[in-house]
Amino acid sequence: MNRKAFYKLIVYSSSFIVVLFFTSCHNNPLDIDVSKINVPPIKVERMEHDMFSMPSDSINVYTQKMLKKYGVFYANFVTGFINDAGVMDSSYAVALKHFITDRDMRNTYDSCEMEYPDVSFLESGLTDAFKHFKYYFPNMPLPKVVTVMSGYNYGLVYYDSTLAISLDMYLGAHNAYYTMLSFPHYKTMHMTRDYMVSDAVYGWLESIFKPSEDKNDMLAQIVHEGKVMYALDAMLPNVNDTIKMRYTKKQWTWCKENEFNMWAFVIRQKLLYSTDLSDIAKLTDDGPFTSYFNHDISPSRTGYWLGWQVVRTYMENNPTVTLSQLMAEKSADKILKESEYKPRK
Numbered sequence: 001m002n003r004k005a006f007y008k009l010i011v012y013s014s015s016f017i018v019v020l021f022f023t024s025c026h027n028n029p030l031d032i033d034v035s036k037i038n039v040p041p042i043k044v045e046r047m048e049h050d051m052f053s054m055p056s057d058s059i060n061v062y063t064q065k066m067l068k069k070y071g072v073f074y075a076n077f078v079t080g081f082i083n084d085a086g087v088m089d090s091s092y093a094v095a096l097k098h099f100i101t102d103r104d105m106r107n108t109y110d111s112c113e114m115e116y117p118d119v120s121f122l123e124s125g126l127t128d129a130f131k132h133f134k135y136y137f138p139n140m141p142l143p144k145v146v147t148v149m150s151g152y153n154y155g156l157v158y159y160d161s162t163l164a165i166s167l168d169m170y171l172g173a174h175n176a177y178y179t180m181l182s183f184p185h186y187k188t189m190h191m192t193r194d195y196m197v198s199d200a201v202y203g204w205l206e207s208i209f210k211p212s213e214d215k216n217d218m219l220a221q222i223v224h225e226g227k228v229m230y231a232l233d234a235m236l237p238n239v240n241d242t243i244k245m246r247y248t249k250k251q252w253t254w255c256k257e258n259e260f261n262m263w264a265f266v267i268r269q270k271l272l273y274s275t276d277l278s279d280i281a282k283l284t285d286d287g288p289f290t291s292y293f294n295h296d297i298s299p300s301r302t303g304y305w306l307g308w309q310v311v312r313t314y315m316e317n318n319p320t321v322t323l324s325q326l327m328a329e330k331s332a333d334k335i336l337k338e339s340e341y342k343p344r345k
Contacts, residue, residue, distance in 0.1 A: 031237040034131040039142070042127045044119045047074070048149040048167065052100050052109045059093040070146065073162040081153055099151070108177060109149060112167040115193070119147060122165070125197035129235040136234060136323045143204060152181055155191075156203035163204050170196055186288045186300070190246045198236055198243050205231050213332045217273045218266075218280050222307030223332035225284070229308040230315060234323055245308075251299035258293070259309065260343040262302055265292065314339035 047070060054062045066074045067087070079086045083095035099105055122145075130142050143163040150166040157164050171178070173188045183191075205228050213220035232244055242252045255262070266272055271279055282291050283303025289295045290302045299305075314335045315321060329335060 028237055030234045032132070032135060034128070034135055037131040037134050039127060039131045039134055042123045042130065042145055044123050044126075044165075045069070045144070045146045046119070047077075047146045047164070048109060048112060051096075051149070052106070054096075054100060056097045056101055059096055063087055063092075063096075070162070072160045073144075073146070073164070076159055077148065077164070081151065104177070105149070105151060108152075108168050108171075111171055111175070112149060115171055116147070116167055121193070122147075122196060122200070126200065129197065129201045132235045132237070140208070145200075152177065156200055158204055158207035163200060165196065165200050184288065187286075189248075195243060195246065198232065198239055201235050202228065202232050202244070205235070209327050212328065212330045214330045215332065217275045218283070218303065219272050219336060220332045221280055221284060222303045223310060223335050224307070225304040226307030226309070226311035227327055227329075229304070230311045231323060231327060233312075245301075245305060247299050247305075250297070254294075254297050255299065255302060255305050258298075259306070260345045262293065263306060263341075263343045266303075266306070309343070310336055310339050310341045313341045 047066075050066060050069070070077075075087050078092065078096065082099050083089060083092045085091055126145060133140070133142070141161065143158065143161050145163050145165070147167050148164045149168045152168055153166070155166055155169040157166075168177075170191055170193055172192055173185075173190075175188070175191070178188045178191065209228060209231065211220070211224045213224055229244065236244065241247075242249055245252070247255070266283070271283070274280065280303070284301055287300040290298045290300055293302065311326070315326065317340055318338055326335075
């Protein structure tokens with residue numbers, strides 16, 4: 001696996017939930033009883049603890065313990081951003097020693113320890129989410145979960161059945177290193193523990209449910225995202241939509257109030273079946289706003305938000321369709337047609 005693929009930012013480059021926010025809908029069909037679903041309680045392994053506890057003069061000895069505990073994931077983690085040549089190369093021990101003794105990385109590690117002395121909130125949140133997953137997908141495996149420090153490179157990654165959460169990307173909106181690294185506010189405002197569980201579940205779902213649409217146009221991309229977000233609804237039925245989408249309440253309200261206008265714009269400008277990457281990026285890339293719309297208040301990724309509403313409407317209007325069938329459906333056109341999606345003015 002190459003470095004770029006391993007370190008693809010599969011989440012949004014931030015975090016997720018600790019406290020569950022209850023939705024206003026009391027008849028949520030996805031809010032099911034999973035108390036009898038048998039899922040072993042999730043135990044999160046703290047890989048950053050193990051790395052920063054290594055004696056700097058015995059790295060090669062302790063590496064064997066790391067490989068035994070974390071398997072191929074550790075080897076790829078090292079290759080990905082600490083030492084390109086991997087753990088067997090002669091430069092590995094020097095590179096890792098530099099990482100774990102670097103002043104800024106040690107300060108960051110101390111911040112992670114202070115902010116996350118334990119991760120019980122993460123373990124309980126993921127255990128509940130995985131129970132929901134097993135309800136819908138009883139034969140699919142669950143990941144091993146670890147925390148890491150990525151040196152501010154990524155929020156989440158899934159590889160070799162391991163879901164890794166980078167704690168240094170969840171240290172709070174006003175973290176001094178975020179300012180030093182010039183992280184934009186639209187990102188740092190969501191780099192808190194409140195987003196960690198949802199981010200983690202989203203990133204994992206995005207990794208295991210690859211795009212299955214039979215085209216690669218705007219509709220296919222936003223419907224795929226809508227399917228993943230609907231799966232996230234099913235895994236975390238009591239989490240507020242603003243947390244899942246990483247929107248402020250004001251941004252969410254703007255989308256609801258402008259849903260008809262946004263959809264009409266996409267149709268009128270013939271963007272729905274566009275394969276132009278710049279067209280698609282304007283509606284799906286992360287950023288401070290969507291360039292097509294009001295720069296002062298519109299959030300980014302409004303195309304994905306619309307895709308989510310299309311899929312939600314499709315599932316509401318087709319109650320016999322299971323979540324498994326939804327995720328396997330290849331035709332975004334079919335989902336749109338059978339959703340009868342028509343936003344109100």
